[in-house]
Every structure is written in structure tokens, then in C-alpha cells.
Amino acid sequence: MKRPKPFEPEKYKNILKEVGEYRYKHFESGDPFLEVILDNPPLELESVIAATSAAPTPGYEYEHVPVAAGKQFVLLRLLRRCAHNGTEHYNADDQIIFPDESGNYWRDTRKDSSDHYNRIIDESGEIRNVAEAYGLPREKEGAVENYIPDNASLRFRIDCPERKETER
Numbered sequence: 001m002k003r004p005k006p007f008e009p010e011k012y013k014n015i016l017k018e019v020g021e022y023r024y025k026h027f028e029s030g031d032p033f034l035e036v037i038l039d040n041p042p043l044e045l046e047s048v049i050a051a052t053s054a055a056p057t058p059g060y061e062y063e064h065v066p067v068a069a070g071k072q073f074v075l076l077r078l079l080r081r082c083a084h085n086g087t088e089h090y091n092a093d094d095q096i097i098f099p100d101e102s103g104n105y106w107r108d109t110r111k112d113s114s115d116h117y118n119r120i121i122d123e124s125g126e127i128r129n130v131a132e133a134y135g136l137p138r139e140k141e142g143a144v145e146n147y148i149p150d151n152a153s154l155r156f157r158i159d160c161p162e163r164k165e166t167e168r
Contacts, residue, residue, distance in 0.1 A: 004063055004106035007097050011037055012105050015050060015074050015097070022072075024051040025141040042080050046090075046130045049077040051144050058101075063108060066101045073098035079130045081120070088120045090133050 014036050019025045027034055027048045034041050034048055051074070058069040067073065074097040082091045097107045120133065130136070137147055 002063065002108070004065055004096075004108035007105040007107035009105050012074065012097055012099070016052065016072055019050045019052055019074070019141075021052055022054070022144050023141065024049060024137075024144050024147045026136060037076070038078075042078070044080045044082065045078060046081060047079040047136070049075075049079070049136070049147075051075045051077075051147060053144055062096065062098060062106075065098075065106055068099045068101050068103075071099045077134075079134060081130075090120060090130055092134065 018033055027050065029041075029045050029047065031048075034045070037050070038048070052072045053075075054070055054072050060067045060069070074095075076095040076097070078093040078095070080091050080093070082089055093109065095107055095109045097105065099105050139146075
């Protein structure tokens with residue numbers, strides 16, 4: 001089983017300061033803030049979506065690490081071009097960053113979301129930009145609850161052993 005890796009508290013605080021609580025923000029490639037929050041941004045990076053929310057009550061876990069109740073967690077979606085298989089496509093690489101109940105900060109990465117692999121060319125043969133491919137909101141920032149109705153998805157799972165799994 002993969003376990004989240006430690007994350008720098010200062011980077012976590014910088015993300016919250018820039019994005020806000022219960023908010024999302026869309027960063028374009030080349031935005032200087034990406035250098036602050038990402039160790040080595042991929043060269044083919046096109047966009048990063050940062051969104052924040054919180055575990056509402058105690059008892060939630062992420063990969064067996066207790067998530068601090070009421071504290072913000074951050075979901076980063078790195079959207080990039082790729083052609084590793086000979087076909088140009090987009091990839092969505094997700095990271096979740098959160099504090100635990102002891103005050104430590106953790107980051108986990110995954111490449112298993114249902115929209116990790118997304119075609120660049122649509123059915124009519126037109127090339128889609130990354131915003132079209134992932135249904136991103138027109139507004140570059142806003143309340144996190146407005147992100148989902150605009151067709152974009154923010155998928156991750158936090159488990160609560162006493163409750164049924166909750167998908168956010």
C-alpha cells in the first residue's frame with residue numbers, strides 16, 4: 001500500500017493564502033505561483049487547478065492517515081499534454097495535500113482518475129484546448145461548489161471507518 005509523503009507546511013499555507021478556503025483557482029502554465037507550490041513543474045504542463053475543502057467531522061482517513069477535522073485540504077489537478085504512446089493526449093495528475101490530527105502535512109499523488117487520459121482531438125476532428133477537454137469553468141477562480149456544476153470534476157476519496165465511503 002502506498003502511503004502519503006510529508007509535505008512542507010509553508011507550501012500548504014501559501015496555497016491557502018493564494019486560493020482561499022472552500023475555493024478553487026485555475027493557474028496557467030508559466031504562472032510564477034506554480035514554482036512556489038510545485039517542486040518540479042513538468043515542461044508540458046498547461047494548467048493547474050487548486051481547490052480547497054475540509055473534512056467536516058473527526059474520524060475521516062486518507063490512506064490510513066487521520067485527516068484533521070475542519071482543516072482545509074487541497075486538491076491539485078495538473079493538466080498536461082502527453083504523447084508517450086505515440087498519440088497526443090491530455091493527462092490529469094491529481095495531488096491531495098492535507099494536515100493530519102497531529103499537525104503534520106501530507107501529500108499523495110495519483111494518476112488513476114477516470115479522466116486521467118483525455119483525447120486532444122474530439123469526434124469531429126477538432127483540436128480541443130485543455131479547458132474544453134476537462135470542462136473547466138469559465139471563471140478562473142471562485143467558490144469550490146461552483147466548480148462542479150460547470151462540468152469539471154474533482155474526484156478523490158476520504159474514508160470514514162464508521163461510515164460508508166464518501167466521494168467528494
